[in-house]
Amino acid sequence: MAGETSQTVKLSRPVPLQDGSSITELVFREPRVIDIAKAGNPVKVDVSYDPPKIEFDDAKMLAMAALLSGQAATIIGAVRAEDWTSISWTIAGFFFGSTAAST
Structure with a gap:
């Protein structure tokens, strides 16, 4: 979609593919409501804490x-744990847009 934001995560180690090539980075487009309906909301925020507590639902x-x-989920599942942390925070950033800072 025009004007859509994306974020790139460079992987600390390439993920090999079946065809012999490998992935060295992942590009994530911004989520839409249909994505949340399909995957569920992966970011949980508990505002009863100060600062708010943020948790991720890994599945x-x-x-x-x-x-x-x-x-494919199998490709994402093959990244290293440190890359998974970067991926999770990158995706979480889409859920805390500029409007979150002003509310």
Whole structure:
């Protein structure tokens, strides 16, 4: 879609593909409501804490990462843990747009 924002996560180690090539980065488009309906909301915010407590639902985050990157969940699942942390926070950033800072 025109004007759509995307974020790139460079992987600390390439993920090999079956065809012999590898992925060195993942590009995530911004989520839409249909993506949340399909994958569920992967970001949980508990505002009863100060600052608010943020938690990720890993299964929903994996499904969301696959949808937003266009890669199979098995490819996303093959990244290293440190890359998974970067991916999770990158996707979470889409849920805390500029309007969150002004409310």
